[in-house]
Amino acid sequence: MNGLGYDTRAGVAAGIDRALADPEIKAIVIAGAGRMFSAGADIREFNTPKAKAEPTLNSLISIIESSDKPVIAAIGGGCMGGGLELAMGCHFRIAANEASIALPEVKLGILPGAGGTQRLPRAVGLEAALNMIVSGTSVRASQLAGTALFDELVEGDPLPAALSLARKVAQENRTRKRLRDLTIDDPNAEAFLQFARNTVGAASKGYPAPLKCVEAVAAAVTQPFEEGKRIERELFAQLMRTPESRALRHAFFAERTAARIPGIADDAPARQIRRVAVIGAGTMGGGIAMNFVSAGLPVTILETKQGALDKGLATIRRNYESSVKRGKLDANAAQRNMALLSPTLDFEQLADSDLVIEAVFEDMEVKQDVFRRLDRVAKPGAILASNTSTLDLDRIAATTERAQDVIGMHFFSPANVMKLLEVVRGAKTADDVLITVMRLAKTIGKTAVVSGVCDGFIGNRMLEQYLRQAMFLIEEGASPAQIDRALERFGMAMGPFRMSDLAGNDVGWFIRKRRYVEKPDIIYSRIADRLCELGRFGQKTEIGWYRYQPGRRDALPDPAVDALIADYRNEKGLVPRRIGDDEIIERCIFALVNEGAQLLDEGIALRASDIDVVYLAGYGFPRYRGGPMFHADTVGLYNVVRAMHRFENSGHGDPGFWRPAPLLAKLSAENKSFNG
Numbered sequence: 001m002n003g004l005g006y007d008t009r010a011g012v013a014a015g016i017d018r019a020l021a022d023p024e025i026k027a028i029v030i031a032g033a034g035r036m037f038s039a040g041a042d043i044r045e046f047n048t049p050k051a052k053a054e055p056t057l058n059s060l061i062s063i064i065e066s067s068d069k070p071v072i073a074a075i076g077g078g079c080m081g082g083g084l085e086l087a088m089g090c091h092f093r094i095a096a097n098e099a100s101i102a103l104p105e106v107k108l109g110i111l112p113g114a115g116g117t118q119r120l121p122r123a124v125g126l127e128a129a130l131n132m133i134v135s136g137t138s139v140r141a142s143q144l145a146g147t148a149l150f151d152e153l154v155e156g157d158p159l160p161a162a163l164s165l166a167r168k169v170a171q172e173n174r175t176r177k178r179l180r181d182l183t184i185d186d187p188n189a190e191a192f193l194q195f196a197r198n199t200v201g202a203a204s205k206g207y208p209a210p211l212k213c214v215e216a217v218a219a220a221v222t223q224p225f226e227e228g229k230r231i232e233r234e235l236f237a238q239l240m241r242t243p244e245s246r247a248l249r250h251a252f253f254a255e256r257t258a259a260r261i262p263g264i265a266d267d268a269p270a271r272q273i274r275r276v277a278v279i280g281a282g283t284m285g286g287g288i289a290m291n292f293v294s295a296g297l298p299v300t301i302l303e304t305k306q307g308a309l310d311k312g313l314a315t316i317r318r319n320y321e322s323s324v325k326r327g328k329l330d331a332n333a334a335q336r337n338m339a340l341l342s343p344t345l346d347f348e349q350l351a352d353s354d355l356v357i358e359a360v361f362e363d364m365e366v367k368q369d370v371f372r373r374l375d376r377v378a379k380p381g382a383i384l385a386s387n388t389s390t391l392d393l394d395r396i397a398a399t400t401e402r403a404q405d406v407i408g409m410h411f412f413s414p415a416n417v418m419k420l421l422e423v424v425r426g427a428k429t430a431d432d433v434l435i436t437v438m439r440l441a442k443t444i445g446k447t448a449v450v451s452g453v454c455d456g457f458i459g460n461r462m463l464e465q466y467l468r469q470a471m472f473l474i475e476e477g478a479s480p481a482q483i484d485r486a487l488e489r490f491g492m493a494m495g496p497f498r499m500s501d502l503a504g505n506d507v508g509w510f511i512r513k514r515r516y517v518e519k520p521d522i523i524y525s526r527i528a529d530r531l532c533e534l535g536r537f538g539q540k541t542e543i544g545w546y547r548y549q550p551g552r553r554d555a556l557p558d559p560a561v562d563a564l565i566a567d568y569r570n571e572k573g574l575v576p577r578r579i580g581d582d583e584i585i586e587r588c589i590f591a592l593v594n595e596g597a598q599l600l601d602e603g604i605a606l607r608a609s610d611i612d613v614v615y616l617a618g619y620g621f622p623r624y625r626g627g628p629m630f631h632a633d634t635v636g637l638y639n640v641v642r643a644m645h646r647f648e649n650s651g652h653g654d655p656g657f658w659r660p661a662p663l664l665a666k667l668s669a670e671n672k673s674f675n676g
């Protein structure tokens with residue numbers, strides 16, 4: 001990655017000094033070791049003394065830019081963030097056509113703070129620079145051909161061309177070009193910046209960085225270089241201190257950390273996965289299969305009846321066709337993906353698969369039967385995975401003679417779209433099986449988090465408490481729309497009732513009915529059952545907590561639901577009270593936190609940050625709040641616990657739930673936080 005940590009910065013400065021001191025050297029080329037030029041700042045140094053240790057990136061860029069001998073950047077692979085800022089401090093740049101170029105700082109809630117917002121608009125023009133800086137996305141170097149960013153673009157390794165340019169500039173004694181000396185001639189600059197402020201402001205609610213990026217770029221247009229740099233530094237420092245930036249950096253690290261499993265080396269050998277099989281071509285099976293064929297892996301897909309198989313395949317084909325129509329996929333790729341699918345009704349056809357994922361009905365007996373058959377046909381060493389959402393994986397594994405090869409792969413619906421994958425580690429799951437699935441998750445573009453076996457795993461077990469509070473709040477006087485609005489204002493992508501309507505209210509009903517029998521002590525509001533008894537399953541039936549027009553997803557208020565709620569309250573003798581949005585947010589979000597702490601206590605989740613990743617990747621929790629556990633840390637665990645005592649004493653809902661989980665009580669008493 002050639003991250004620009006202290007050692008690298010000091011090393012580059014020392015190299016420049018050596019070259020400047022050596023009369024034999026006429027020009028200097030900076031290239032990355034390996035393929036990559038530099039992925040940018042070493043963000044592990046953030047908030048450590050090393051980040052500020054000289055030479056800082058700013059000092060290093062000054063050393064390069066003011067060097068008497070010409071400095072040429074040879075840019076291969078990627079050139080991102082601080083790496084691009086450093087390259088823009090050089091006098092000449094040669095890049096590989098394929099190199100990816102980006103200033104991704106905005107994704108961490110900050111902005112490029114080493115001249116990037118000042119030099120990039122001078123190099124590529126206002127509009128292109130602003131788009132790159134505000135979005136943080138990367139572009140191919142070839143897309144920036146013809147701009148002042150590159151002196152030459154080459155196929156493959158840029159080093160030979162950089163060396164030959166170095167000789168030429170030295171021989172010809174060419175003047176050193178500095179991007180800072182360019183001016184931005186854009187007659188529409190003012191209008192464009194105003195447009196950008198409006199659109200960026202509207203599109204980035206909750207995120208302060210994008211608008212500050214616009215301000216920094218505006219300074220490049222309206223101010224002399226040095227003044228622009230000063231403004232950039234100031235905006236950078238402001239952003240660095242925001243809770244949003246802290247949350248985004250936490251999220252970034254949390255995602256990387258989730259891939260590591262304590263006690264298993266990062267480079268531990270994994271099993272080879274060349275061929276995958278999926279059992280069940282329903283809602284989940286089809287989506288799961290799409291993930292693998294999209295990544296180029298052949299998939300055998302098995303059903304019990306030809307009709308179900310045809311239907312499943314037709315859905316997959318329709319999904320790919322719609323991606324082609326929307327311009328997200330080219331028609332050849334869609335065809336190639338379909339060709340990688342082998343439909344079958346014959347279990348024997350699974351014999352050569354390295355990984356088999358079961359996605360049949362959520363029924364223990366059906367699943368156990370599938371695993372018994374799998375045990376007979378799967379080749380030795382094949383990984384046998386279940387997509388169960390609620391069933392005990394260890395009981396499924398116990399039907400085989402190879403429990404060490406059994407694992408849970410809990411995909412979320414729609415499985416071809418949702419990023420989250422909960423990887424469920426059974427009591428006997430082998431380490432290499434776990435590591436194989438974690439790496440495979442990356443191959444298919446999923447964010448994987450390890451969970452222990454329990455009812456609902458990490459995400460849904462916490463969600464149950466969140467939804468339980470939402471239902472209590474209705475009993476007590478809030479409306480579904482008020483609750484949704486409050487939580488959406490907090491930043492949730494969708495409030496609980498809109499979400500339930502989308503997922504299907506019958507899914508929760510089915511699970512609750514089982515719980516009423518298995519765990520009769522849990523206190524539930526029965527209001528959602530009433531809704532389901534009327535067939536109000538949500539979007540699929542066009543009525544749920546809201547009503548829907550055919551083919552549309554807008555949630556419209558429905559007086560029938562208000563009447564249903566009023567009747568329910570009357571019947572139960574509940575007198576509605578006025579409930580503030582703050583109480584709604586605290587009760588729903590702290591319910592997640594308390595259950596999360598419980599999961600940590602039980603060892604189901606490995607780390608608080610893993611829980612955050614689950615909620616960010618799978619449940620629409622606002623990234624700028626870093627996840628429920630990080631949010632609790634930000635609020636302060638002392639304050640969270642105090643609020644919970646308040647709820648316990650209020651006597652509403654299920655007061656017993658609000659006794660803080662032991663870990664939460666302990667951390668709060670010790671003045672500590674979940675995330676260290």
Ligand SMILES: NC(=O)c1ccc[n+]([C@@H]2O[C@H](COP(=O)([O-])OP(=O)(O)OC[C@H]3O[C@@H](n4cnc5c(N)ncnc54)[C@H](O)[C@@H]3O)[C@@H](O)[C@H]2O)c1
Pocket residue numbers: 279280281282283284285302303304308359360361362363366370387388389390410411412413
């Ligand atoms: N739907 C979701 O949101 C969701 C999310 C995560 C996990 N899950 C889990 O995924 C699994 C499948 O759920 P779904 O929503 O796709 O159900 P579904 O009813 O849409 O699909 C199940 C498919 O399995 C097939 N099937 C049943 N028994 C079979 C057998 N013995 N051999 C081969 N095929 C068989 C059925 O014909 C059906 O097509 C369940 O365990 C469910 O809990 C579902």
